[in-house]
Amino acid sequence: MNTMDLTSSPYQNSFGRSVRVFLGGSRVFWLILPAFAFFLIFFFVPVLSLFLISLDKPVAGVVEPQWSFTATNFIRFFTRDTYYGAALRSIEMATLVALITLVLGYPLAFMIARTENPGRNTFYMILVLCAMQLDMVIRLYGLMVLLGDNGLINRALLDAGWIEEPLPLMYNFSGVVIGLVQFSLPLMVLSLIGVIRSINPSLEEAARSLGATRRAAFWRIIVPLSMPGILAGSLLVFAISISSYVVPALMGGWKVIVMPIHIYQQIAELGKWQFGAAIAVVLFATSVLAVVVYQRYAAITAGGRT
Amino acid sequence: MAKVATSAELRVASQRRWSERAIPISIQIGAWVSFVILLLPVAVVVLAGLNSGDYLTFPPEGLSLRWVIAFLTSPAWMGAYGFSMALALVTMVISTVLGTAAAIVLSRYRFRGRDMLRAYFLSPLILPGVVLGLALYVFYVVTDIGLAKSMTGLVIGHVLVTCPYVIGTVSAALVAFDVSLEEAARSLGASPWTAFRRITVPNISAGVAAGATFAFIVSFGQFDVSLFLSTPNLTPLPIALYVSLRYTFEPTAAAAGIFAIILVVVSMLITSRLVSLRKFGGIKFS
Incomplete structure (x- = not known):
């Protein structure tokens, strides 16, 4: 059997064939092995070990698995309001960030999707991608210079005489939300562009020719048809907001304690590996829950055009 | 009511x-x-790095290269910048090799479990970066095979989060490539390997290069995974910037930021030459 047999019969799907392919029917297939082994050893084994450690009894300073299988860490997490409060705060914060980025990101995504000039389109895409790829800590430097008590915004407002006291723009919950919005906006925009571009313009034209105003056509045709992108973008933004460490750490000034900060404190400062691992499991479970909810709703709103 | x-x-x-x-x-x-x-x-950040005063005011007091020179002559900052550069280059090479090989199999063969295998390779993107860093750190400490507090340990973490990008970009290039070109070469007597090397590789090289650029820049800006894996001797630029923002807040950090911004803009310009950014979308979870 050579490679061409495989590529020229693309729809063959029998189990026997895949086993033959797997066991060396084709030498090219072995190309996947290094990556497969790498991910198995350095991703799945460590992550599963971390989950195992979260079920160990808490012993400060001990990392090694003890195979004791107890729910102590999780009971501790869900019975102390410091911890489950942090989880609720994380969820509330990530939901708020997803809503704000949607409102801010939709017009930008719409403009990029409807810009037909290839040069302009590429220029806009480069701006969004640069903003996304730039290290968040550098962007936070800019935000902190803008939003601090002595920052550019407060200074300008004080000099203009519009405010007496500096506005508390950071080192609080709203500062973290502003930081996370800046952080996740590019991902929302990228999720929306593809979906908005794929909406057939004749649907809007049909609505217009039947008497709908532009506003009505936008709200009743374009927005409902972009629902898959809205959901995908909101999920992505929710997931990266809830797992960000650096934004709450710098913009919250240790006053806004969310799950990633608890993980770091438990491990780096207190040496409580088992409990830190348990918080990590809760954080991961929350992200997965968001994916599950998303998939349920995506199936409904996609209306058959997945 | 009809009217012409x-x-x-x-x-x-x-x-x-x-x-x-x-x-x-x-x-x-x-x-x-x-x-x-x-x-x-x-x-x-650019203005703060080029500002002549200690604090950024608006309008700026004046332009100067004071902080840029402070950055370029500081062993700590240049060390962090150089370390991030080296880390990103090593990560890029490993990720590109592993990811391209995996993408070839994932997009050229149809077999049972292919979608599961694709999800297998995308899963590091779903796991929060801090959790992945923690899991690797615990793994290194428990197995005690010399990976804890080592550059290899950091590279492994970075490869895990950059490889999915390479697989995505190369798969897209392979899907766009017309397999019949390779079949034509085979029918004219080329061996499978020759046909692949002389026909397929040149056609997907732009996609591979774009994936490599992405891997480089994602690694260069990576904070979350590095948080648990870096040590005072092995400090990538994002971690050094974080420490500076927490404790000193010096404009030298903004000057370092300028050099990182230049790197990102150049990488994105290269990417836009290699692949059409119009087709670029978000990462898909489902």
Whole structure:
């Protein structure tokens, strides 16, 4: 059997064939092995070990698995309001960030999707991608210079005489939300562009020719048809907001304690590996829950055009 | 109620269709507000790095290269920048090799479990970066095979989070490539390996290069995974910047930021030459 047999019969799907392919029917297939082994050893084994450690009894300073299988860490997490409060705060914060980025990101995504000039389109895409790829800590430097008590915004407002006291723009919950919005906006925009571009313009034209105003056509045709992108973008933004460490750490000034900060404190400062691992499991479970909810709703709103 | 449209009405209709293509002014305003939110902090970093005073005021006191020179002559900052550069280059090479090989199998063969295998390789993107860093750190400490507090340990973490990008970009290039070209080479007597090397590789090389650039830049800006894996001797630039922002908040950090911004802009310009950014979308979870 050579490679061409495989590529020229693309729809063959029998189990026997895949086993033959797997066991060396084709030498090219072995190309996947290094990556497969790498991910198995350095991703799945460590992550599963971390989950195992979260079920160990808490012993400060001990990392090694003890195979004791107890729910102590999780009971501790869900019975102390410091911890489950942090989880609720994380969820509330990530939901708020997803809503704000949607409102801010939709017009930008719409403009990029409807810009037909290839040069302009590429220029806009480069701006969004640069903003996304730039290290968040550098962007936070800019935000902190803008939003601090002595920052550019407060200074300008004080000099203009519009405010007496500096506005508390950071080192609080709203500062973290502003930081996370800046952080996740590019991902929302990228999720929306593809979906908005794929909406057939004749649907809007049909609505217009039947008497709908532009506003009505936008709200009743374009927005409902972009629902898959809205959901995908909101999920992505929710997931990266809830797992960000650096934004709450710098913009919250240790006053806004969310799950990633608890993980770091438990491990780096207190040496409580088992409990830190348990918080990590809760954080991961929350992200997965968001994916599950998303998939349920995506199936409904996609209306058959997945 | 039916009536025949006059030529004047048709002209109005065609004019309206032309104006429909224009983007409503309210949406344009909203779009530019978002651009300001995205780019203003970046502009502030550039200004702060080129400012002559200790604190950034508006308007700036004056331009100077004071902080840029402070960055270029500081062993700590240059060390962090160089370390991030080396880390990103090593990560890029390993990720590109592993990811390209995996993408070839994932997009050229149809077999049972292919979608599961694809999800297998994308899963590091779903796991929060801090959790992945922690899991690797625990793994290194428990197995005790010399990976804890080592550059190899950091590279492994970075490869895990950059490889999915390479697989995505190379798969897209392979899907766009017409397999019949390779079949033609085979029918003319080329061996499978020759056909692959002489026909397929040149056709997907732009996709591979774009994936490599992405791997480089994702690694260079990676904070979360590095948080648990870095040590005072092995400090990538994002961690050094974080420490500076927490404790000293010096404009040298902004000067370091300028050099990182230049690197990102150049990488994105290269990517835009290699692949069409129009087709670029978000990462898909489902």
